[in-house]
Amino acid sequence: MMPILYAGIVLAVIGLIFGLILTFASKVFHVDVDERVTQVRECCAGANCGACGYPGCDGFAAAVVEGKAPVNGCKPAGAEGARKIAAIMGAEAGAEEERQVARVLCQGVKGVAKERYTYDGYKSCAVAATVAGGPKDCRFACIGMGDCMDHCAFGAITMKDGIACIDDTKCTACGACVNACPRNVIRLMPASQNVMVRCRNSDVARVARSVCMDACIGCGRCKKECQYDAITVENGYARIDPAKCTRCGACAAVCPCKCITTD
Amino acid sequence: MNVILFMISCILTNNFIFNKFLGCCPFLGVSSKVETATSMGIAVTFVMTIASLFAWMVNTWVLVPLQLEYMQTIAFILIIAGLVQFVEMFLKKSMPALYSALGIYLPLITTNCAVLGVATLNVKEGYNLLFSVLNGTFSALGFLLAIVLMAGVRERLESSKIPECMKGFPISLVTAGLMAIAFMGFNGLV
Numbered sequence: 001m002m003p004i005l006y007a008g009i010v011l012a013v014i015g016l017i018f019g020l021i022l023t024f025a026s027k028v029f030h031v032d033v034d035e036r037v038t039q040v041r042e043c044c045a046g047a048n049c050g051a052c053g054y055p056g057c058d059g060f061a062a063a064v065v066e067g068k069a070p071v072n073g074c075k076p077a078g079a080e081g082a083r084k085i086a087a088i089m090g091a092e093a094g095a096e097e098e099r100q101v102a103r104v105l106c107q108g109v110k111g112v113a114k115e116r117y118t119y120d121g122y123k124s125c126a127v128a129a130t131v132a133g134g135p136k137d138c139r140f141a142c143i144g145m146g147d148c149m150d151h152c153a154f155g156a157i158t159m160k161d162g163i164a165c166i167d168d169t170k171c172t173a174c175g176a177c178v179n180a181c182p183r184n185v186i187r188l189m190p191a192s193q194n195v196m197v198r199c200r201n202s203d204v205a206r207v208a209r210s211v212c213m214d215a216c217i218g219c220g221r222c223k224k225e226c227q228y229d230a231i232t233v234e235n236g237y238a239r240i241d242p243a244k245c246t247r248c249g250a251c252a253a254v255c256p257c258k259c260i261t262t263d
Numbered sequence: 264m265n266v267i268l269f270m271i272s273c274i275l276t277n278n279f280i281f282n283k284f285l286g287c288c289p290f291l292g293v294s295s296k297v298e299t300a301t302s303m304g305i306a307v308t309f310v311m312t313i314a315s316l317f318a319w320m321v322n323t324w325v326l327v328p329l330q331l332e333y334m335q336t337i338a339f340i341l342i343i344a345g346l347v348q349f350v351e352m353f354l355k356k357s358m359p360a361l362y363s364a365l366g367i368y369l370p371l372i373t374t375n376c377a378v379l380g381v382a383t384l385n386v387k388e389g390y391n392l393l394f395s396v397l398n399g400t401f402s403a404l405g406f407l408l409a410i411v412l413m414a415g416v417r418e419r420l421e422s423s424k425i426p427e428c429m430k431g432f433p434i435s436l437v438t439a440g441l442m443a444i445a446f447m448g449f450n451g452l453v
Binding site: 003006007010011014015018021022025026028029030031055130 | 321325326329330331334338342345348349352353355356357367428
């Protein structure tokens, strides 16, 4: 019994001594931190996502107080956070930018996009993409192994029927998924932009159609239909300029491949 | 003479990374730039020297007299964690420049196996106080040498043509292996 007691006591004493030294040291070596740093830190989203370009929220807060980072640098905190930080710093938040969200530009769900083989390996898009060009025939398609989901610090991404689904209300446009996706399927766009071409297949129409039922074949009917000159067809697929688009949805109505969606 | 030979053997023949395979995590994790690798190496040198000094004192004057040698691991971890905290506070106050240069690496070292490794190895080899501290310092300098060399190689690798399948970690591991073989050449030097 005694040896166990001794062991416990010795450890407790060592711990206590170190505790006392550290307490003492924290008083002696106390460094005054600008209190604005702590305040700014509290206004950040706190996910340490790194979208601001600084190592974590602490780094961002320090940079804001030093005047190196803009007050609206924390994208996940949004306009609300920017306003609070601006109030602390006594600066203007600047023109309010429209909230951005990440969108998945692919509709290649199971049964729509042709599968090349059944992938049964390590569950990662980056890995699957290297095995014979990926498990789907379309080389632009969402692979659906959830690399973006793993990188999302806000739980906004779920996998449905083999493609990623992003919840607009939870997305903070930090861009972590955009960087994680090996296929560049995810793009940031204004939250109000509900009309979008959900395909990036730049193959010729015949090939694009043969790998996916919902592929954009670059026919240009949407471009003709658009009265606002917002649509261009380049590299075999259509894209919409969010600055010119009025969200009228006329293009979606005429798209023969149903790859322009309005929801 | 004995001391000089001991120092050389700590750096080259008994290199912590290439011979004892301790501290491989920061060796691969923080070796992408020479600058950060140097910071990490200096931080490790700093902590390993102090840690081997204090670990020796606690072991010889507290644990051995009370026959509590089996408590070494937990006691050493306690010492290292406390020391790193203390050093961090001290640096923040008195040497802010060095503190910001070491940055995140200082707290990371708390859980570095090389630091715990040097403390336990000192006990296992039965070194006295002088040799324990020397072992701490010069093993850490060996670590510094290895990580800076590795960072240099990796910086060169950035701009060289590497087959797709070998890019990134695979080529780093191959490099580390080749360097370990090269360091084996020092065997028999001392």
